[in-house]
Amino acid sequence: MKKFMRVGIRVVCAVCGQSKAPIGRSISALTSDSYCHYECDGYRKKPYAGSLFPNETEEDFGFPISDDGTEWKEVESEVGHGYGKTSIAK
Numbered sequence: 037m038k039k040f041m042r043v044g045i046r047v048v049c050a051v052c053g054q055s056k057a058p059i060g061r062s063i064s065a066l067t068s069d070s071y072c073h074y075e076c077d078g079y080r081k082k083p084y085a086g087s088l089f090p091n092e093t094e095e096d097f098g099f100p101i102s103d104d105g106t107e108w109k110e111v112e113s114e115v116g117h118g119y120g121k122t123s124i125a126k
């Protein structure tokens with residue numbers, strides 16, 4: 037079943053040039069070096085980081101998120117997923 041939902045995109049930091057780590061998500065020590073995170077001056081500046089990893093859908097995440105660091109995409113959704121937002125108004 038296809039439906040529209042927010043999908044994470046790569047947000048590149050204007051200061052260090054790395055991809056911004058999603059806000060509040062645990063990044064393993066192994067991958068933290070390749071992400072811009074809260075210690076960088078640019079992390080909290082535009083373009084703002086969102087809550088999703090690139091290509092992760094809001095349904096996969098399952099919690100309310102902002103529009104930052106996402107784009108609306110039509111994606112294939114598992115039926116009977118059981119969590120996540122299933123209705124998108126607007």
Ligand SMILES: [Zn+2]
Nearest residue numbers: 049052072076
């Ligand atoms: Zn940075």
